[in-house]
Amino acid sequence: MTALAEEIARVYGTPAVVIDLDKVEANIARLQAACDAAGVANRPHIKTHKSPELARLQVAAGARGITCQKLGEAEVMADGGIDDILISYNILGEEKLGRLGALQRRVRMIVAADNPVTIAGLPKAAEIAGRNLEVVVECDTGRKRAGVETPGEAVELAKQIAASKGLTFAGFLMYPPETGWPATQDFLDTANAGLREAGLEAGIVSTGGSPNIPNIGKLKGSTEHRSGTSIFNDRMQIAAGVASLEDCALTVYATVVSRAGPERGILDSGSKTLTSDKGGLDGHGYILEYPLARIAQFAEEHGFLDLSGSNERPNVGEVVRVVPNHVCVVVNMVDRLVTVRGDKLIGELPVAARGKLT
Amino acid sequence: MTALAEEIARVYGTPAVVIDLDKVEANIARLQAACDAAGVANRPHIKTHKSPELARLQVAAGARGITCQKLGEAEVMADGGIDDILISYNILGEEKLGRLGALQRRVRMIVAADNPVTIAGLPKAAEIAGRNLEVVVECDTGRKRAGVETPGEAVELAKQIAASKGLTFAGFLMYPPETGWPATQDFLDTANAGLREAGLEAGIVSTGGSPNIPNIGKLKGSTEHRSGTSIFNDRMQIAAGVASLEDCALTVYATVVSRAGPERGILDSGSKTLTSDKGGLDGHGYILEYPLARIAQFAEEHGFLDLSGSNERPNVGEVVRVVPNHVCVVVNMVDRLVTVRGDKLIGELPVAARGKLT
Structure with a gap:
């Protein structure tokens, strides 16, 4: 148990969700460099961090703007000084349209649509x-989302947008499967041909996904990329081959609160902290100090450890660090979020756009 | 789409997490009646609702006190006027022990422990x-938690507690599997015999679980029961045979934001609203208006509907109500939480103890 772990437990208690700002900054720079190298604009998805402060770091590093999934997130980001926001989501209903209009008075807004309604x-x-x-048409290029x-x-939707009073057809929003680039290229090329016939043009062709960072620019004609998870990374990104354990900027500091049996242990972090998102992986997280301990199961506030495969076993009271399966x-x-740099405690960062469901 | 659904969408937007206070009150009364009938005190677990206002309703209905899983929850509940609180959790570390002591100055606190540390x-x-x-010893009576x-x-732990300056051995905390009552009875009887030899007595014998409501009092010597989920109920409670759909007081109002394909649809509620807790059930929730539609998969803000089994299919813009798998x-x-009574919108209720991780 490091001095930092002791300090975090003493100051904040556990579980504590902790980010290493050195790693965060390196991850931001790495994404920007990948976009720059491909000649594609960077429009990171803030769903992962929900923090205007981190969004400003991304813009300062060179991002053109940001992507949000919720109107409420966009409102918080605009309040935080971000002035170029894509909401990659169908916005529907009187209440939301009113808020979207108010937001669009203040900052550049682009929204996605995939249907006439x-x-x-x-x-x-x-x-x-x-x-x-500005409205982009969301295209399903193989994920069935x-x-x-x-x-x-x-x-057809591009034409509807272009013919609508007050709307500008801005381009296409895509989320190609990591292996689906040829099919996505076909989709885009065919759609572009149709646009030309209609006298339209896709100013924005946006690709997405942190697992797609190695593929940025692979789609000929793409202009922007949206990546969320890469700011922190997690076990899913490691499994996808686009991050190493050292790139994981976020860990959950958890206390071992019980050693229920010789081969069992319990962390004070369960589905209400690490969530039940497994992302298809084995176990619910990776314990840096006990890599062979398996987080086998969750209750809401309990993480049940299977220690049978680990000769090293933690004691009650010990604080360990868990790399989550899915950080978002x-x-x-x-x-x-509690912030650190290396082994030094820095402070906290509010997750200002959390809980903005609508 | 009902007038209430339209009103909630207009006033709050979707997704909205909505409780029907008539059903909440009926559920509170039903639990109290089950405890009264068995002659066992009611100590509901507030992990489900995290609202001091609802906790006060439970106490007003006859509950002896409440159960919390986190110190931070207990602090909020004490601030909200609850004065008899069991934390069914091992409290460890200087930071938490300081807060526990401060809380114990103000209200009756009972805590659980399952180890000498x-x-x-x-x-x-x-x-x-x-x-x-007051300290109760947590006993594993078959769930391996x-x-x-x-x-x-x-x-042994009871003796350690009794021998510790400032601590009072208060009894046992148990969470019997629904079919595990004979084994639990054996455990309790043997433990009680050991206590007698040591000159000790278990003033509290606490059982737990909403699926165990039909079993309240079955354990001879039990004095209290902890039930959380039954205040709202959910698909897991229905599957456990202890609630009907009509008993489900909480629904998530969600908008259909896309009909991606003829047999597909998308709700604006995904794993960041309904969570990935499936509870072993098929699909991620039950849509009251489209019982044959399956919530097949989640993205963070998308619920992907498989409509292939449903002749009735929702249109884009329609608001539907989802009964979650796991309401807590x-x-x-x-x-x-947005509150309603029947088809009448009432207002909102803060989830004051949410986010109290430590």
């Missing part, structure tokens, strides 16, 4: 803003 | 409080 609502926001709203499934549909959902549990 | 620390809290702290595994160990972790995501 969403597009039909957006002019209300533009009207409130008193200026045109959000987005239109064919280039033809994408072009862990940050979303807390109101503040 | 925890017990060795607790006198510090008692010293700060200036009066004895927290707790000592044998009656002999339980008695859903409440833990939000800072407020």
Whole structure:
């Protein structure tokens, strides 16, 4: 148990969600360098950190703007001084359109749409803003998540946007599977051909995903990339081959509160801290001090350790550091992050956009 | 889409986590009646609702006190006027022991311990409080979670507590599996025999679990029961046979934001709202309006619907109500609950103890 772990436990108690700012800055610089090398603008997704302070660091490092998934996140970011925001989400309903319009008065807003109903609502926001709203068409390029499934549909929506009072067709939003670039290229090329026929052009072609960082620029015609997780990294990024353990900037400091049996142990971090997002991995996190201990199961405030494979076993009262499987959902549990640099405690950072559900 | 759904979407936006206070009050009354009928005190676990206001309703209905899982929860509850609090958790470390002592100055505190290290620390809290702290020994009666595994160990810890300056041995904390009552009875009887030999007595014998409500009082010698989830209920409680859909007081109001393909749809509620806690069930929630639609998968802010089994399919923009699989972790995501009575919007209730990680 390091002096830093003792200090964090004494000052903040555990569990504590801790980020190493040296690593955060290195991760921000690495993403920016990858975008710069590919000649693609960097528009990091703030869903991972939800902190205007970290968003400002990303912009200071060279990011063109940011990506948000929620209107409430965008509001917090605009309040924090970010002035170029893409919401990669269908914004629907009177309440949200009013807020979107108010936001668009203050900062550059781009929103995504993948259906005619969403597009039909957006002019209300533009009207409130008193200026045109940029809209990108979300395209499903193989993940079967959000987005239109064919280039033809994408072009139809682009035309609808271009024909809508107060809206500007701004381009395409894509999230290619890591192995799906040729199909994505076909989709984009076909859609672009359709746009040309309609006298339109995609000013923005946005790709996404931290696992896609090695692929930035691979899509010919892409102009921007959205990466969220890479600011902190996690076990899923390691599994995807795009980060090492040393690149993981966030760890959960947890106390061993019980050694229920000789081969068992219990951490004070369960599904209400580390969440049940397993990301297809074995176990619920990686304990830096006990790499062979397995976080086998969760209760809400308990992490149940299987120590059978580990000769080294922690004592009750010991503080350990856990690298989460999925860091984005862990940050979303807390109101503040504890900050360190190497072995020095720095302070805290509010997760200001947490809890902005709408 | 009901007028209430439209109103909630207009006033609060979606996703909105909504509780029906009529159902909440009925659920509170039902638990109290079950405890009264068995002659066992009711000590509901507030981990589910994290609201002092709802805790006060539980006490007003007859609960002896409450159960918390975190010191931070207990602090919020004490601030909210609750004066008899069991923390069913090992409290460890200087920071927490100081806070526990401060709390114990103000209200009756009982804490659990399942190991000698925890017990060795607790006198510090008692010293700060200036009066004895009641400690129950947590016993593992078959779930392989927290707790000592044998009656002999339980008695040893009871003796250690009784011999510790400032501590009072208060009894046993148990969480019997729903089918494990005979084994739990054996455990308790053997432990009680050991206590008698040592001149000790278990004033509190606490059982737990909402699925165990039908079993309250089954353990001869039990004095209290802890139930959390039953205040709201969820799909897991329905699956356990202890609640009906009509007993589910909490629903997540979600908007259909996309119909990505003919057999697909997307809700604006994903793992950052409903969480990835599946509780061993199929799908991630039950949509009241579309019972045959399956919430097949989550992204952080997307719930991906498989509509292939449902002839009725929602349109983009429609607001639906989702009964979560596991309600405790859903409440833990939000800072407020929207309150209704039947089809009437009432207001909001802060989830005051949310985010109190330590």
